[in-house]
Amino acid sequence: MAPWKAPGKPGRFQVVINGQTHPEEFGAEGADWHWQAGGSVSLKAGKNTVALRDLTGFDGRCDALLLSNVPGYTPPEGKTLAEARKNWLNPGGKPEDAGEFDLVVVGGGYAGLGAAISAARQSLKVALIQDRFVLGGNGSSEIGVWAMGGTMRGKYPRLGEIVEEFADRAPDSPGLPEDFKDALKETVCRNEKTLSLFLGHFAHGVVQDAPGAAIQAVAALDVRSGRERVFRGKLFVDCTGHGTVGALAGAKHSMLEKGHMGMALT
């Protein structure tokens, strides 16, 4: 969040261990992903509790806390990090077959919710894979962009009907987290018998015979356990908001940092 330069540097947080707030303040060093040294801490034998305390009111950004008993330990970065992380979380683990679905939807923002719910209501067996633990993407409590799109209008009176079932009525954008109805979005999904929801699953690979060939499965990482799950499907929908699945499958893809909202027409 640092590029935003908002007052209070959104993203600052502290770590609370066994109820005691650790003095180091995290999340204000820079915009890019990096490890931040936290100093030393004494843990007790057996169970310890670790919690995060947000200091900005805009969800402090923390990917991982890494504790080591090796003094001066430097964690891996870049390419070696992903492999190391896999081994830490799930040593020697093999991917788990999550089953076969008629439709695998990746991304649980408004687009993914609409696609998954609509398909389930047509009796398709659907997997909805979402990396965060809340649904809504930009329109979730975590980001806070309100739903102000024009639905059910003019020639398309039914377009957006499903969205209206879970859309927020937030009076402000970005608004208060509780105005964004994360729980309602999840309830609407869970009420669909043929829809399986996989929260906290980050899609990071596709299975194909060759780059550019049809996708047979999507591989996703369970972000809490580090377990990899493979979702086989007849059809796939990329609702990641940035074309991740298509890019992984070898589709032409570009991502521009500045000057664009919407499609890049180059």
Ligand SMILES: Cc1cc2nc3c(=O)[nH]c(=O)nc-3n(C[C@H](O)[C@H](O)[C@H](O)COP(=O)(O)OP(=O)(O)OC[C@H]3O[C@@H](n4cnc5c(N)ncnc54)[C@H](O)[C@@H]3O)c2cc1C
């Ligand atoms: C500041 C701002 C203001 C805006 N204002 C308006 C407006 O006034 N009117 C309007 O109509 N639109 C507006 N928009 C745009 C609107 O918010 C988006 O078009 C819409 O939310 C996009 O929905 P989506 O589901 O496609 O993507 P997103 O909301 O981005 O959802 C994508 C979801 O996929 C998840 N995901 C991403 N990668 C993976 C992965 N690899 N594995 C699993 N899950 C993944 C993400 O966590 C996210 O939850 C605004 C956007 C922003 C940022």
